[in-house]
Amino acid sequence: MYQMQPPQPPQMPVQPESRRMNVPQIMLIVLVLGFAVWYLVTTLTPQASPYGTITASAIGAHYNGDCLIVRDESPFDAEGVSSVSRDATEGSMVYRGNKICKVYSSGFSTREMTTLQDYRNQIKEYQLKLLNAEIRTDSQMEKLESDVLSRAREVREIIRGARGNMENQEQLLSAAITARQSYLKSKYSEDQRMARLYDDEQSQLQRISSWTKQYVAMNDGLVSFYSDGFEYGLTLSSYEQFSPSEVRAMLNGQKPSTTETAKGKTTIYRMIQDGRWAVLMMIQDSNWNPVEGETYELRLESFRDTTVNARVRSFTRMGGTLLVRLEVESPVQPVLYIRGCTGVLGESASSLTVPKRALYYQDNMPGIVLVENEYEWFVPVRILQQQSDGTVCIAAIQQGVLREGQTVRLF
Numbered sequence: 536m537y538q539m540q541p542p543q544p545p546q547m548p549v550q551p552e553s554r555r556m557n558v559p560q561i562m563l564i565v566l567v568l569g570f571a572v573w574y575l576v577t578t579l580t581p582q583a584s585p586y587g588t589i590t591a592s593a594i595g596a597h598y599n600g601d602c603l604i605v606r607d608e609s610p611f612d613a614e615g616v617s618s619v620s621r622d623a624t625e626g627s628m629v630y631r632g633n634k635i636c637k638v639y640s641s642g643f644s645t646r647e648m649t650t651l652q653d654y655r656n657q658i659k660e661y662q663l664k665l666l667n668a669e670i671r672t673d674s675q676m677e678k679l680e681s682d683v684l685s686r687a688r689e690v691r692e693i694i695r696g697a698r699g700n701m702e703n704q705e706q707l708l709s710a711a712i713t714a715r716q717s718y719l720k721s722k723y724s725e726d727q728r729m730a731r732l733y734d735d736e737q738s739q740l741q742r743i744s745s746w747t748k749q750y751v752a753m754n755d756g757l758v759s760f761y762s763d764g765f766e767y768g769l770t771l772s773s774y775e776q777f778s779p780s781e782v783r784a785m786l787n788g789q790k791p792s793t794t795e796t797a798k799g800k801t802t803i804y805r806m807i808q809d810g811r812w813a814v815l816m817m818i819q820d821s822n823w824n825p826v827e828g829e830t831y832e833l834r835l836e837s838f839r840d841t842t843v844n845a846r847v848r849s850f851t852r853m854g855g856t857l858l859v860r861l862e863v864e865s866p867v868q869p870v871l872y873i874r875g876c877t878g879v880l881g882e883s884a885s886s887l888t889v890p891k892r893a894l895y896y897q898d899n900m901p902g903i904v905l906v907e908n909e910y911e912w913f914v915p916v917r918i919l920q921q922q923s924d925g926t927v928c929i930a931a932i933q934q935g936v937l938r939e940g941q942t943v944r945l946f
Contacts (some may be wrong), residue, residue: 592888600818602878607808610766612800679715762802779858837876841869892945904944
């Protein structure tokens with residue numbers, strides 16, 4: 536018999552019991568994530584090089600400023616100059632009596648040179664006509680002609696890139712041409728037409744020489760055909776007399792006062808004595824007092840930087856500007872064409888610099904580990920100064936062991 540059940544109250548759905556992670560689980564997840572980050576960083580990030588390089592540096596105070604170069608030079612000039620023909624090479628060393636240049640006066644006309652070349656062309660054409668008319672072989676002439684062709688070929692090879700001294704080769708070619716011409720002149724000395732052509736050439740040379748003045752070196756020195764006009768008033772005998780304002784004006788391009796004889800003339804060349812020159816340096820510093828007679832390191836910053844030792848002759852202070860007069864005993868070639876540039880004057884000593892990571896201590900002794908091919912060895916050093924860029928200035932305990940460019944291990 537079917538029995539009816541009383542209605543039951545509605546049942547609420549059972550909520551799942553929330554489960555929270557415990558501490559060990561959290562720590563495990565953190566460790567897994569940390570390992571994953573470490574793995575990615577070490578795998579994808581390029582490894583830093585384990586080696587460094589020793590570089591050159593200097594420690595001590597440095598002062599920047601503008602420099603005016605003073606050379607031991609003498610300008611040579613002339614009035615009424617039409618043109619100049621150089622006999623000496625620019626910037627070369629010449630000795631007393633050497634030819635420097637020929638100067639043509641303003642009365643000289645280029646027509647005179649054209650006439651001379653016309654006579655020489657006639658001589659050449661007539662020589663060829665006489666040579667072609669000969670029946671017998673002239674062995675001496677063939678040898679001289681072969682020498683000229685050989686020297687000319689060598690000049691062409693140097694122009695194309697072959698090793699050799701072009702100046703010497705040109706001199707050899709010129710000597711070969713002169714020898715051939717002398718032989719031709721003696722060979723046809725009896726020919727009246729040839730003699731007349733030679734007389735015309737000689738007469739024209741004498742006519743040209745009346746308009747020409749030959750300059751020769753009065754003493755030994757370097758010769759330069761470039762001038763800026765400062766050579767007349769800015770000399771080694773007068774540079775200590777200039778005030779800071781006068782030096783600043785010259786750095787701005789204003790030439791010093793010149794003598795009356797220099798005005799209205801053309802500077803042909805200048806002779807420079809090597810081994811000694813000077814620098815007038817303008818430094819914006821109101822506190823530093825250089826020591827007269829003391830030697831400092833001077834680096835001139837120009838097209839090619841030059842570092843020399845400079846001795847302080849004197850100095851003058853005007854407001855916040857310091858004018859230091861420096862004397863340099865060094866070859867003048869690096870500043871042969873420089874008048875003004877910037878420079879750095881230092882109360883410094885040269886040192887070597889390595890990355891801080893290159894320092895290694897052995898028995899409490901600081902040092903570095905040099906690397907050369909497959910060999911490594913420890914070199915004790917003195918730490919002179921730690922730089923703000925992470926490098927360290929050092930000096931080897933044993934002199935001569937370390938030098939710029941050597942490889943060191945980093946730790």
